[in-house]
Amino acid sequence: MLQYRVEVRQAWWFKHYAVAVAIGSVLSGRQPDMGKVERAIAASLSFRLVRERAAVAA
Numbered sequence: 001m002l003q004y005r006v007e008v009r010q011a012w013w014f015k016h017y018a019v020a021v022a023i024g025s026v027l028s029g030r031q032p033d034m035g036k037v038e039r040a041i042a043a044s045l046s047f048r049l050v051r052e053r054a055a056v057a058a
């Protein structure tokens with residue numbers, strides 16, 4: 001039987017970006033542009049399908 005798992009990785013810069021957006025939003029009292037935030041989230045995530053070895057049942 002084949003088993004797979006999905007690895008999700010986040011770019012190193014995304015946490016810094018999210019903190020900067022949050023601080024800017026608090027200081028300005030305005031909402032961030034969600035279109036730009038969504039594009040940054042999409043750019044920062046990567047997905048990989050990894051095949052796992054199946055254990056042989058005895």
